[in-house]
Amino acid sequence: MRYVYLGIPLAPLLGALVAGLFGAFWPRLGRTACHTVAILGVAVSFVLSLVVLWDVTLNGAPPFDGAVYTWMVSDGIRFEIGFLIDRLTALMVTTVSFVSLMVHIYTIGYMHDDPGYNRFFAYIALFTFSMLMLVMSNNFLQLFFGWEAVGLVSYLLIGFWYTRESAIRANLKAFLVNRVGDFGFLLGIAAILAYFGSLDYADVFAAAPMARELTMSLWPGVEWPVLTVICVLLFIGAMGKSAQVPLHVWLPDSMEGPTPISALIHAATMVTAGIFMVARMSPLYELSEAALSLVLVVGAVTAFATGLLGIVQHDIKRVIAYSTLSQLGYMAVALGASAYAAAIFHLMTHAFFKALLFLAAGSVIIAMHHEQDMRKMGGLRRYMPVTYWTAVIGALALIGTPGFSGFYSKEHIIEAAHGAQRWGAEFAYWAVLAGVFVTALYTFRMFFLVFHGRERMDEHTRAHLRESPKVVTVPLVLLAIPSVAIGALTVQPLLFGGWFGEALRVAPEHDVLGRLAAHFEGALAFAAHAVQTPPFWLAAAGVATAAVVYLWRPALAGLAARVARPLYVALVHKYWADDFNEIVVAGGARALGRLLWKVGDVLVIDGALVNGTARLVGLAAVVARQVQTGYLYHYAFAMLVGLLAFVSWLLALTR
Numbered sequence: 001m002r003y004v005y006l007g008i009p010l011a012p013l014l015g016a017l018v019a020g021l022f023g024a025f026w027p028r029l030g031r032t033a034c035h036t037v038a039i040l041g042v043a044v045s046f047v048l049s050l051v052v053l054w055d056v057t058l059n060g061a062p063p064f065d066g067a068v069y070t071w072m073v074s075d076g077i078r079f080e081i082g083f084l085i086d087r088l089t090a091l092m093v094t095t096v097s098f099v100s101l102m103v104h105i106y107t108i109g110y111m112h113d114d115p116g117y118n119r120f121f122a123y124i125a126l127f128t129f130s131m132l133m134l135v136m137s138n139n140f141l142q143l144f145f146g147w148e149a150v151g152l153v154s155y156l157l158i159g160f161w162y163t164r165e166s167a168i169r170a171n172l173k174a175f176l177v178n179r180v181g182d183f184g185f186l187l188g189i190a191a192i193l194a195y196f197g198s199l200d201y202a203d204v205f206a207a208a209p210m211a212r213e214l215t216m217s218l219w220p221g222v223e224w225p226v227l228t229v230i231c232v233l234l235f236i237g238a239m240g241k242s243a244q245v246p247l248h249v250w251l252p253d254s255m256e257g258p259t260p261i262s263a264l265i266h267a268a269t270m271v272t273a274g275i276f277m278v279a280r281m282s283p284l285y286e287l288s289e290a291a292l293s294l295v296l297v298v299g300a301v302t303a304f305a306t307g308l309l310g311i312v313q314h315d316i317k318r319v320i321a322y323s324t325l326s327q328l329g330y331m332a333v334a335l336g337a338s339a340y341a342a343a344i345f346h347l348m349t350h351a352f353f354k355a356l357l358f359l360a361a362g363s364v365i366i367a368m369h370h371e372q373d374m375r376k377m378g379g380l381r382r383y384m385p386v387t388y389w390t391a392v393i394g395a396l397a398l399i400g401t402p403g404f405s406g407f408y409s410k411e412h413i414i415e416a417a418h419g420a421q422r423w424g425a426e427f428a429y430w431a432v433l434a435g436v437f438v439t440a441l442y443t444f445r446m447f448f449l450v451f452h453g454r455e456r457m458d459e460h461t462r463a464h465l466r467e468s469p470k471v472v473t474v475p476l477v478l479l480a481i482p483s484v485a486i487g488a489l490t491v492q493p494l495l496f497g498g499w500f501g502e503a504l505r506v507a508p509e510h511d512v513l514g515r516l517a518a519h520f521e522g523a524l525a526f527a528a529h530a531v532q533t534p535p536f537w538l539a540a541a542g543v544a545t546a547a548v549v550y551l552w553r554p555a556l557a558g559l560a561a562r563v564a565r566p567l568y569v570a571l572v573h574k575y576w577a578d579d580f581n582e583i584v585v586a587g588g589a590r591a592l593g594r595l596l597w598k599v600g601d602v603l604v605i606d607g608a609l610v611n612g613t614a615r616l617v618g619l620a621a622v623v624a625r626q627v628q629t630g631y632l633y634h635y636a637f638a639m640l641v642g643l644l645a646f647v648s649w650l651l652a653l654t655r
Contacts, residue, residue, distance in 0.1 A: 001055065005083050006068065008048045009132040010092055012100075012125045015041025017142055020122030031117050038121040039104045042128055044194040046097035051420050053090045063087075063503070065202055077198065082203060084138035088344065088503035090277060092135040096350050099268035099355045100128040102475040104519065106359050107260045109471040110366065114258075120160060122633045124264060127153040131269040135276055140199040141188045147185065147241070150270045151178050157261040158254045167256040174250040181240015188233030191216075195226055205283040205505075214289050224432040231284055231291035235298075238274030241330050245302045249577050251325055252309075262317055266324040267355035272347050279340045279504060286338065286507045292651045296336025299388045300417075300428035303329025303435045305575070310442035312412070312571045314359045315372045319446045323398060324354060326435060330413050338510035339416035345494045346409035349487050353397035353406055356479040360391040363468040363476065364450060369461055374446060379455035388451050390476040395447050397483045399440040399539045402530040405487030410436075410514065414535055419512045440542025448550045455480030488523040496520055532650050537607050 014040040055061040063086035064256045083089075104124060111117050114411045130153055134146025151174075159171030179191065189199070194212060196204045208227065215223040238244070243251040252272065255262055265271060278285060278295065285291055303326050307569045310322035313554070327350050334343035365372055367384060397406040414436070417429040455462060467473065493499040496517040506513075520526060549556045560570040627638075 001052070001061070001355055002066075002068070002507050002652065003083075004048050005064065005085055005118050005136070008045050008052070008097070009129050011041040011044040011048070011365055012038075012132065013041070013129040013202065015039070016122045016129060016235065019118055019125060024230070035104070035108055035121050036116040038125040039101070042097060042101045042104050042126055043131065043235070045128070046094070047100050049090070049094040049097045049111070049394070051193060052085060053094050055086070056087050056090045057499075063501075067138075071141075073155065074572075075354070077193070079141050079199070080139060081142055082200075084505040085136065086502050088280065089136055091348060092133055092346065095351050096128065096131050096135065096268045098133075098349050098477075100124070100264060102355060102479055102631055103260045103264045103359070103488040106263075106362070106472055106475040108259075109469050110260055110362055111258060116160065120157075120258065123153060123157050123529040124261060125442035127157065127261075127264060127269060127546045131273065134273055138201055140192060140201075140204075144186070144189060146235070147273060147277075148182065150273060151175070151182070151241070154254070154261075154265055154270050155431045157265070158257040160253045160257050160261070164256065170250075170253040170256040173253055175251040178240045178248055178431055181237045183236075184233045184235020185240075188230050188237065191226070191233065195230075200281070206370060208284055208287055215626050223286065225290075228288040228290045231281070231288045232294060232451045234281060234284075235278060235291065235295055238278050238332075239298065240274070241277075242271050242274030242332070243302075243325055244298050244328065244332055245305060248302060248306060248325055249574075249581060252318050252321045252574075255315065255321050259317065261364060262321070263358035263362070266321065266358060268351040271324060271328055272331075272351070275328065275335065275343055275347050277336045278332075279319045282340050283505045286505060286510060288622045289422055292336050292338065292510075294336075295332055296417075296420070296422065296428050297424040299329045299332025299334075299336055300424070301329070302326070302439065303333060304431040307435050307442065308436040309571055311438070311445065312568065313442075314374055315379075316374050316446060316450060317358070317372055317443055319374075320354070320357050320361055323357075323439065323443065326439060327354070327398075330410060330432055330435070333417050333432055334413045336411075336428065336445070337416040337420035337422075337512055338506050339413065339420075339424065340504040340506065341495050341500055341513060342416050344500070345503070346413055349405035349409045349483075350478055350489075352486060353394045353404075355400065356390060356394040356476060359479065360387050360394060363387040363472050366468050366472065367465055368457065369464070371457070371461065374449040374588065376457050378453045378457070380449070380465070381451040384451075384467045386467055386473040386476065390473075390480045391451065391604050394481050395443050399542065400436065400535060401537065401539070402527040403484075403488065404484050405485070406490040407527065407587060408487035410493075411526075411530065411533070411535060414512070416512045418506065419515055420436055421512075421546035422510075433534060433538065437538040437542045439545050439607075440539040444543045445544035445550050448546055488527070491526070492520070516517075520528050 019034040019038045033119050058064075063084065065082070065084050067078075067080040067082035069081040069195060071081065096143070104121070107120065107124065109121050114120065127150065130146050130149035132146075133151060134143060137146060139141040152617070155171045155175045157171075158174055159167045161167045192204055193199060195214065198204060198207075211226055214226040216226050216229060218224055218229070239247045251266070254265060257265075285295070306322050306329065307326035310319050312328070313322060325348070331343045331346050331350075334340070334346060338500060363384065364377070367380070367387075368377060393404070397404040400407045400410040404635045413431050415423060415427070417432055420428075457465075495513055510512075549560070570576070
């Protein structure tokens with residue numbers, strides 16, 4: 001199986017190299033050949049992922065943990081490329097490769113007329129390779145490699161249309177914000193190396209219980225538990241990659257990239273890396289209550305606060321982007337509640353229905369001649385039936401409609417937050433519960449504005465409206481199937497059947513899913529019981545509110561904005577987070593730079609040290625030049641004075 005494991009990441013890498021290098025230096029290769037080899041690479045990866053999933057699930061294969069390449073050995077520490085193949089890895093690689101395959105196929109239609117066609121396929125195949133290397137890693141070195149690689153390729157993809165100033169600003173913003181998180185992440189890895197003397201997961205996890213009492217002094221007189229510091233630093237990295245408040249500001253702006261990469265980044269790859277990493281590190285997080293509470297509270301704030309922002313957006317892709325932020329908050333809440341299986345379960349279901357929604361939005365954008373403002377849409381249902389019905393499925397899954405995939409994962413996250421017994425759990429429960437109403441409201445606001453109501457586009461656009469080609473709609477249908485069925489089929493083994501085994505470790509006193517298992521009577525019974533729970537009625541209220549306000553009484557939207565003016569202004573300005581970053585963070589950095597320039601460089605270095613030295617030499621030369629008059633009697637007089645001084649000194653010595 002070792003060659004199968006190697007083939008999973010290397011197949012997309014090969015596709016990326018062929019599409020990128022040959023597409024650039026051998027133009028005769030052609031678009032068809034480039035997209036064929038890129039899609040073939042990801043398809044091979046998906047098939048091999050299914051083989052691994054079959055092997056670990058049905059054949060009961062034990063986890064594989066081994067190195068495939070040793071980079072170097074320094075001071076007894078091995079720096080290796082290695083794979084950890086267990087059930088968590090198998091689920092992740094299958095999800096990532098399937099969603100990526102759908103995005104690759106969809107890209108043929110969406111990017112058909114783009115001059116950077118070959119380059120785009122090279123980028124997305126390389127992006128898939130980077131994510132697969134991340135989730136398959138068995139050590140922190142390879143984890144960091146995949147972590148930084150997805151960040152680098154996302155920079156290239158967000159700024160793919162580099163002639164747009166907004167795209168360049170967006171990719172630079174994503175790069176810089178992620179560097180903030182990555183700094184914490186790198187410090188966490190450095191602390192692991194310093195205290196555990198190894199970068200291998202197995203060694204670190206085995207030694208973690210013995211390090212529970214270790215402390216470190218971050219500043220004199222204050223001792224911090226080592227494991228808490230490590231977990232917090234690692235989570236700072238996850239806050240950047242998985243866009244948790246306050247490091248969330250880059251993700252909405254990433255919509256400047258083409259829609260296929262929006263789907264890939266937001267559904268199955270980059271933004272889920274942080275969630276996966278924390279779940280993988282469960283043996284460490286279970287030993288730090290403080291770190292888990294931090295994850296819980298940050299996730300709750302992200303789930304509710306960023307969901308509200310989706311209500312006031314007019315760009316169809318930005319609404320879905322804020323939905324992604326909110327759902328990542330739900331996953332973080334599950335992690336903080338020690339319901340790691342629920343977080344990964346929601347990661348999987350979310351990957352399918354969020355990719356579906358993004359690709360459906362892209363289908364709409366194609367039909368609207370790349371118009372993204374929902375205020376210029378409406379009534380598209382009768383023009384685009386396939387896009388409409390697949391978007392219905394994605395929307396119902398997102399709001400947690402009983403029977404759909406998102407229902408099973410989201411409902412158990414809410415129940416886990418309710419049952420968790422740690423600081424911040426009650427706040428998290430009410431935040432994610434209120435988030436159910438908010439999610440339904442912004443989702444169906446978008447849905448009604450785009451597909452229902454009166455047609456608000458211009459006559460030229462209306463005359464050319466038609467359903468997208470099959471290369472676009474077939475991936476929508478294929479993603480719609482798991483968006484409906486995958487939750488009911490997998491909820492029991494993934495959450496209550498111990499399917500993940502030792503891949504996710506939960507302390508007995510933290511096993512909130514174990515307590516929920518006593519009340520679970522099957523997927524159908526759970527869906528039937530949902531009509532008696534608050535989330536169901538909150539979601540129904542959100543859909544009803546969206547229907548009333550955006551279909552039947554549009555004037556109510558303006559009235560609500562006027563009545564709740566302070567809240568509306570705060571949401572429109574995105575809580576002034578961007579303004580704070582621009583004025584305080586970026587402005588402060590620029591002010592510090594000017595201070596160092598004017599005082600440190602100009603005044604001290606150039607003024608005092610460099611130019612000051614030159615001026616001092618010049619001054620000494622001016623003084624010395626005064627005694628060089630050129631008159632002979634001056635020199636004779638100086639010699640006599642010198643001789644007199646010398647004789648006086650000799651007489652003083654002889655006394």
